[in-house]
Amino acid sequence: MRLLPSSVARRAPIACETWESALPTASADERLGIHDTYSVPLLGAEAPGSLVARALAVLLRYDVFPPHRMRHHVCTPDATLRPDALVVQRVIAGPLAVEAAVRVTDVFDERASDGHAGFSYVTLQGHVERGVATFSVGLDAAGAPTFRIESWSRPGTALLSAARPFLRRMQRRSVHEALSYVQQRVSESASER
Numbered sequence: 029m030r031l032l033p034s035s036v037a038r039r040a041p042i043a044c045e046t047w048e049s050a051l052p053t054a055s056a057d058e059r060l061g062i063h064d065t066y067s068v069p070l071l072g073a074e075a076p077g078s079l080v081a082r083a084l085a086v087l088l089r090y091d092v093f094p095p096h097r098m099r100h101h102v103c104t105p106d107a108t109l110r111p112d113a114l115v116v117q118r119v120i121a122g123p124l125a126v127e128a129a130v131r132v133t134d135v136f137d138e139r140a141s142d143g144h145a146g147f148s149y150v151t152l153q154g155h156v157e158r159g160v161a162t163f164s165v166g167l168d169a170a171g172a173p174t175f176r177i178e179s180w181s182r183p184g185t186a187l188l189s190a191a192r193p194f195l196r197r198m199q200r201r202s203v204h205e206a207l208s209y210v211q212q213r214v215s216e217s218a219s220e221r
Contacts (some may be wrong), residue, residue: 029154029184030127037118038100047116048128052150053158053184054106056133056184061159061182062196066206070173070214077139079173083165083214084145088135090115092163094209097202099125101160109147119156121198128155132208134177139166139210157181175210177203 032040054060086092088109089103103106103114115130118125131148137145141209146164151157159181168174181199183189 032125034120034123037206042101042116048150054150054160055148059180061180063180065178066203067174067176068211080165084177086213087146087163093206097205106168142170154182158184
């Protein structure tokens with residue numbers, strides 16, 4: 029974890045090399061800590077499958093969090109998520125920002141069998157949280173297109189355990205901003221057609 033002034037975090041280049049050798053804080057299958065599941069409908073006049081495909085394109089660019097909350101860099105040649113891709117994140121909270129990283133463990137597409145498509149990642153050493161998260165899009169039980177975030181997390185260090193109430197509020201705020209942001213990005217791209 030690196031603390032930066034927000035003004036620096038917004039404009040300074042992001043260096044993938046800083047985080048390349050960081051180890052995962054959990055295994056991809058580890059389901060420990062607090063379990064959260066959030067979802068939001070994807071809105072638009074298009075067919076549900078088209079909205080899901082558009083949302084998947086947004087997810088695979090990691091265009092998930094609004095720029096006022098997070099700057100990120102996907103450390104692949106085409107800036108697209110794939111298994112083992114490193115993503116460096118700068119989470120902005122008021123005058124400070126925290127830089128940390130995650131590693132993509134899976135990119136999946138189960139839409140052919142009425143499933144979801146998306147990606148999963150694990151946090152890396154130095155992240156505020158320890159855990160795994162999955163971001164996915166698909167049709168819910170009623171056939172409506174939906175964006176979903178599911179995570180299991182706990183504090184990254186014993187010291188951060190003391191700040192857990194603040195971190196949980198920040199985590200929830202960020203997740204709700206992500207849900208609204210992806211919903212907006214999909215709606216915008218649908219209306220541009």
